[in-house]
Amino acid sequence: MPDFEPVLLANVNKPDSHTLSVYEAGGGYSALRKVLKGMSPTEVIDQVKAAGLRGRGGAGFPTGVKWGFLPPNHPGPIYMCINADESEPATFNNRILMEQDPHQVLEGTMIACYATKATTAYIYVRYEYPTAYKRLQMAIDECYAKNMLGNKILGSDFNLNIYLHRGAAAYICGEETGLIESLEGKRAWPRIKPPFPAVEGAFRKPTVVNNPETVANVPHIINRGVDWYKSIGVPSTGPRDPGSYGPKLYCVSGHVNKPGCYEAPMGITCRELIENQGGGVWKGRKVKMAVPGGISMGLLTEKELDIKLDFAGPGTVGCLGLGTAAVTVMDETVSIVDYLHNCCRFFAHESCGQCTPCREGTSWSERIMHRIKAGKGRFKDLDILLNISESIGIMPGTTICGLADGAAWPMKNAVKKFRGEFEDYIRRTNPAGFMEEHAVEALELVGIAGH
Ligand SMILES: Cc1cc2nc3c(=O)[nH]c(=O)nc-3n(C[C@H](O)[C@H](O)[C@H](O)COP(=O)(O)O)c2cc1C
Ligand code: SF4
The missing domain is CATH 3.10.20.600 (Ubiquitin-like (UB roll))
Known part of the structure; x- marks a missing residue:
């Protein structure tokens, strides 16, 4: 692999890395200046498309293609929502960016807004990230003071306001339409799609939702070009993989x-x-x-x-x-039972409850895992877990959003890849009943009625 020079974390260990002066001293905002001086919005979109940038928020959707879905010649307003809810367990890359290098996120946001003709951007920041919130607000204030936000930015015709919105502290707030609902002041219940946000998003206007790391890539693509970007990573492996x-x-x-x-x-x-x-x-x-x-x-x-x-x-x-x-x-000391028990608890807790397969499937699997863990498991419980995992989610077409797919995959993988360990556990902890064929009263058995 050729030498790799980090760009996204290049500023991170510098003293005062979160300030405008340090960001600019490292070349920050040169991409914004370049775009405002000599690139049209379409040229920016084309460059991002050609670079093959794909969303870092989870789904990997091609970013330039998403921007291109906005209705052409829309009278506006068009909104940009930066999805900094970051609630996926063990994920903290956006926190590092926002706390340590908020201007990089802002510069990416500004260029994304220029390309999509958005005049308002909301950064939806996870509730539990007070430092990120504070540092982003300081960075936004610095930009307003230097005419890098507001009207006629840096003497151009580009106008943009950026607002922070504190998240509502739930995993579902990161689902893009749940986020939009929450931004509008409602509970974060994902919307049925279509219409997709590009057509009808925040306040029923065309909206792009992008992850902070996604937009943080954009200034580097503008500065260093498509060839540099495509020299890093893995090319397409087939017609269904854009690389x-x-x-x-x-x-x-x-x-x-x-x-x-x-x-x-x-x-x-x-x-x-x-x-x-x-x-x-x-x-x-x-x-x-x-x-x-x-x-x-x-x-x-x-x-x-x-x-x-x-x-x-x-x-x-x-x-x-x-x-x-x-x-x-x-x-090697971690039990597969503990792992899956915790995953199931998480998804049952975070399901918003709108869709029956997700609401019932996640809570059912949580109760089954409680029962197995409590020493009342049966072999057939493993098949029930697999059956639930095949029946909930967007992929079988039974739910509104992807939370249920996310709940299904740990079940599928754990049971299929570690079945022997589950069976050993069940045999060891429930020697009398592990082969039981008939349904048992799950809640009564482990005394968790009302859970
Ligand atoms: C339950 C759920 C939670 C999600 N949480 C996040 C999140 O915290 N941050 C994020 O960027 N995307 C999250 N996503 C994905 C978003 O819906 C959306 O695809 C993403 O923000 C788009 O940005 P990108 O194209 O830049 O990746 C979540 C999706 C689901 C189904
Ligand atoms: S899939 Fe689950 S989390 Fe998503 S909308 Fe339906 S019930 Fe809510």
């Missing part, structure tokens, strides 16, 4: 010696990330399994750690995708 280009922020957490947020070329393998950036598994132990990109993406076994962490890699071993590229490492 995975550019630098990526990977979060590494769990049982490693050096947990943290690391920038690497898209496509680093999970094993490289754990061994090199993460400093290896702690206490001299071995990896048992790892989450590839937030728990909603599923689970990798030790043997699967050589897959590339790009948009296509995790799918080759039965995971949902790259997700947020947040890798959680679990050593």
